[in-house]
Amino acid sequence: MDTPFRKHVLLAICGGIAAYKSAELVRLLRKQGCEVRVVMTRSAREFVNPLTFQALSGNPVHTELLDVDEENAMGHINLARWADVVVIAPTTANTLAKCAHGLADDLVTTLFLAATCPVYMAPAMNQAMWNKAITQENIRKLENYGVNFIGPGSGDQACGEIGKGRMAEPAEICQRLLAEPRMTVLQSVKVLVSAGPTREYIASVRYITNRSSGKMGYALARAALQAGAQVSLVSGPVNLSSPAGLDIVNVETASQMYDAVLTRAVNADIYIGAAAVADYRPIAMEKDKIKKQADQTNLVLHKTKDILTDVARLNNAPFTVGFAAETNDLEVYAQEKLRKKNLDMIAANWVGQEQGGFDSEQNALEVFWDQGHASLAMTDKNQLAEQLINLIATRFNEKNRS
């Protein structure tokens, strides 16, 4: 069975000495959490035994276009549909030419025609074959049809010649594939993040606030963007510049944050409440400065509306992730908030300690969800945000696919 949120890479291997390098590519892709299925041409099998790729990918290797058993298990159309990305590595001059002319006489070329996802080719051939005008014309043609080329590199060739035509290194191919937008964990998912403190006015010149700098929430918005999401950020007053490419709404009070979040949450797929929203606000704001009078005075406070609870209560609520800022009994309080507010996930952090929490560059999180827990160790908030976004993406996709 598929692991829920692994990206699907279909690796097609053609017959060339560089086929042995593709074994390393499978290993690297799996290390990055990708699910890999391998297809081999007849001549590729002359260079490397399919068993190698079966063992490395953990999946059966597909070799025949018209094989009754394989067509039943995962036929060429199903394989093409399954893939988030197709990579042909190595691509020989022969397969390149067939693809450029729309021929489909084996499993690899048929898959190329059937694929609707992005296709990458990593050519490998003798330098004279690479430089031949017809090969270059085929490449231009394929580029015009949207095929992405990785390499080739130059240097010593297996045939003893020197020049361009060596297949790109597996690490380079892996890096290019991971940068493909379709491979990002939250591609086109709508993520709404709240960040920073709120200000609750006592009078026009005084307010109650807290020590939130907004760094955690901004780091999460940035990480969600990098993961391919469409991000909206509702921000309390902070001294941070907004990451480019997101929709930002600046608010000041808990009530303004409530309105801004609730209006957007109806269209969001994921809501992450990283803001330190005031739990109480003064019952009314004095228009003028309150003058110093008695030795003691009382301030009457009203509870603010809980944004997180109301987001989780929406019909078609987004996947809702809360934060818990605690000075003691972190797990007990976090689990209680997860349950009472009916959240999908909660990220709890210690506050009021020497390291982490409010206004610090670093943080650590204990993350809880129904029947699950992950500890994210103390690190820079940007790195921590990437880890949390990956965790959220995994749970979000698991929930959506179930």
Ligand code: PMT
């Ligand atoms: O901004 P930084 O300086 O980087 O600091 C990061 C942080 C410590 C502020 C952040 O990591 C964090 O913990 N944010 C949540 C702070 C908080 O208000 O925690 P809480 O345990 O009081 O609230 C629980 C959850 O309810 C939070 O998701 C909060 O956004 C939400 N809430 C609270 C009150 C309210 N009226 N509406 C809410 O939605």
